[in-house]
Amino acid sequence: MSDDFSMSIPIPTDDDGYVLLQCPNCGTYFKATPSDIQDDGVLELFCPSCGLVGENYITEDVLELAIAMTQNKVLDMIYDEFKKMERQFRSGPVTIKAGKPPKHEPENPIRSGIEAMEIVSFPCCQRTAKIKPILKMTGCYCPFCGVKNYEIE
Template sequence: MSKHSFQITIPTDDEGFVGRECLECKKYFKIKPGTGLPTQYCHCPYCDYEGDQNTFWTQDQIDYSQSVGKQVAYEKLIEPLLDDFAKSLKRLETSTRGSLFQVKIKTKRSKPFFPIKYYDEAELETHLTCNNCQLEFAIYGVFSRCPDCKHLNAFAVFEKSLEVCKKQIDLFSQFQNDRDVELANLKFILSNAISSFDGLGKELRKKLVNKFPARPKNLFQNIDELEKVLAQNFDLDIQTKVSDYRFLRQMFQVRHIFEHNMGVVDVDFVTKVPDLNHLIDRKYPLSLSEVQKFLTLLSDLGRIIEGEAIKYYI
């Protein structure tokens, strides 16, 4: 018995993405065909499963393919056979013409209805472009590995967060008439930037448990402790790698006093930043240019850490 195969195109959503479902963890994600690596292999962004793209179909896609397949099979296989059969009957009619008895054969058939099971791809929380292979994909949550190259997207998410901070600066800089409002906005941006850096750190600690210790809990908020860990476990000296490490370290301390001491410089602050001893018991005069410079240095630090960490999680 001969076998027949048909190619059925799975539709994309309005943004060009197609849904995928992991065979193991059953979690859903989306990728954009035409971006990323030219490969038929796929990695689940949530768990360790990896396999051929054909193992990542969603149930909606399978149902759609089967419904379209029935229609295509009828049009390509069944309908031509029925046409040939009808023609053969007509030949029987022709062969008896002129005889005492005439046989007239009439064929009538209606095309069966094959309902197509259309569907919509789900909306996901985070859209990303892998900064290693340029695959565009979407996931639930925030952090994951790239489905094409397995590159950890934590650094891409971190950079995206800093870009938002920079846009906030551009927006807030238009309204600098009120110093209290300006200071509140700058404090908010500074805090958000370090929170994003801390989020990056938490994800790295999950992936590299042997490189980043469980204590202290907020390692990526404590620049002094982070410096020691990077030096010990990665042989990475961020004091020499970051262009203005002293300023970067100072801004981590500034963020700390705004979070825990209303922005007032205390003894602990000047112990760590002795050059600013003259500001003790005064509110730190945070400026727009300082926050802008800090965002640039924090981005640089992220790339420096990525350059070392990538050696261990790829």
């Protein structure tokens, strides 16, 4: 049995090319482009609302999908091992029955979600992000450098 396996979870973008993120500290949702997130010039991401740096900005939907996919994969691996043992011990003093294949958890697709956000330009980094309109009015932190931004139109 191989102990290594990998999974990939495609996270969809909205119509403007932004992915949904969630601050692990305050729970605020915001969006950024994948190219900005993966840019080598961006060392950390800051929450636009609280301004704190988080370890990861994975949303609950992505986490739930990852857990369901992992559980399904592990159940399949265990069942496959029992099927091998069933064939191996078919005749002899000890027999093993693998039984029915396990039922899988539903793997619900991820949606880009939360569309009530506005694109904000951050002049400090020459980048954009989508945030809630109230944050745009009251001022927010740049997700890429943490500078407080007061955009008044």
